[in-house]
């Protein structure tokens with residue numbers, strides 16, 4: 057066999073092309089596809105990826121490859137195929153995609169061995185599954201079994217199970233089944249740092265697991281990548297980027313809490329781990345399980361259309377009841393003369409909870425003390441000078457602070473507009489809730505858990521364990537306490553302002569609110585003690601809150617899907633959001649307009665109709681919902697299309713042509729972030 061003389065190389069740059077390099081004779085026997093190599097580029101050296109090998113090049117004079125780079129870790133052929141698909145689907149260069157999957161400079165470095173998880177086997181004796189668990193387990197096992205013999209179709213399961221319905225046991229049983237067949241497993245969780253309990257469970261059950269997330273050191277990443285590629289590791293547990301684990305015999309992918317936004321990357325390439333998992337399952341003939349108590353509307357729709365197979369666990373294990381959710385209308389509280397942010401019902405429940413020596417969780421998705429500073433005479437609101445978003449008052453620091461860019465300023469003594477002396481604080485944050493509860497229940501042991509109290513390393517775990525050891529009576533916090541908290545003594549959950557997410561300028565606002573309420577409420581009554589939930593709101597009749605209080609996902613789904621269809625939103629159309637950002641508003645806006653013109657031109661050339669049902673609808677360019685963040689102006693163009701081919705036809709020629717230092721452009725396919 058002749059050895060290849062030329063390598064086609066892509067570089068980790070926003071360039072959609074390959075570069076030919078000649079392979080020095082002595083390197084010819086060693087170089088393979090997917091390897092990283094050092095090449096001369098311009099006046100410097102760069103690390104690139106070999107994406108194909110050939111005998112000839114159309115270019116007469118070629119530079120030579122300098123050397124291979126850490127050749128023991130390279131991309132598998134499957135990951136190369138996957139990268140090509142991502143780069144096409146998410147309108148991003150192949151080089152940038154490869155750099156995300158295998159970082160260009162990942163190599164062996166010294167690191168502390170003790171940082172890794174212990175790899176010794178820990179014995180485990182699992183509980184027998186319930187009937188509904190067993191039914192679900194059998195269905196999945198059948199598919200895995202079939203996958204050994206033939207190419208399986210409909211290999212995606214949507215596992216819809218209420219909180220504490222025993223999804224984890226289902227996962228464990230099918231993972232075990234896979235391992236026995238010598239297949240490998242990827243398990244994704246929304247945020248690994250927030251799920252210490254889960255990691256513990258996994259270790260107890262399976263002993264040797266890999267752990268993958270963005271905060272790993274280079275040494276740890278290197279070791280896990282190598283171990284997975286060489287088959288020394290069979291399970292990778294991680295955040296979204298663990299979907300790129302270089303297993304060669306992948307049999308099962310599980311995405312827990314599949315509706316979570318953290319599965320979508322918020323920078324280039326804007327991939328969604330669920331979409332990538334669908335592709336990987338296809339390439340590997342593997343089974344994919346999407347698990348959730350509140351599936352994303354898109355996934356549930358796919359299950360209704362038969363693209364995903366729906367499996368349900370409608371009851372909690374051991375016939376435990378779902379927590380009772382009571383909606384409290386806060387407008388009535390004011391009429392009753394209660395000016396506290398804690399409703400009378402919640403006060404009563406907390407009292408009872410403390411007497412019984414049980415635990416409570418109080419949830420509010422806003423940190424700080426007051427969420428804005430307001431002049432009631434002229435309407436002035438203190439805003440961040442570089443983001444134009446209202447500043448949040450932090451009482452312990454006595455400053456106003458911007459939650460987007462961390463800008464801080466002292467509280468002004470008088471209104472800078474009308475010189476009014478009496479400025480008022482409005483809106484409630486976690487600090488204020490903590491204060492009020494401290495005043496109401498001076499005897500209770502309180503802790504607050506939000507970004508402000510957990511900035512220091514390991515504080516999260518400290519609070520977590522203190523709560524677990526029942527040394528905290530009432531835990532107050534933001535989203536952080538909504539995830540993966542499974543404590544048997546929690547009997548009361550209070551949701552202070554369920555409306556926060558309802559008013560976001562986002563077509564998913566109702567869905568998000570339902571998910572959040574369900575998730576937080578699900579923290580209550582997970583063991584023998586039944587759970588009670590108080591949901592405080594100014595919009596008690598809103599369908600997202602009503603359906604959440606009834607634990608009625610199907611009702612929420614049918615209301616919401618109707619709206620999506622009427623208004624033309626996913627899953628009925630594809631959305632693409634093009635965002636331009638830069639320091640000068642004029643250049644940002646001009647570029648957005650230029651891109652829009654180009655899209656219209658493409659549309660004309662391809663004779664695509666001006667209608668999202670039959671062609672394309674172009675919304676904008678307009679300033680983004682947050683028009684300025686950290687001093688950068690932001691303009692957006694939103695595209696709605698029914699047909700994916702049209703999307704590629706229109707956008708592929710555009711994706712690579714707008715790079716400049718002064719304005720950044722991003723193409724976000726199926727965006728989740730609408731701000």
Ligand SMILES: [Zn+2]
Nearest residue numbers: 431434471474
């Ligand atoms: Zn004023």
Ligand SMILES: [Zn+2]
Nearest residue numbers: 440443458461
């Ligand atoms: Zn700011």
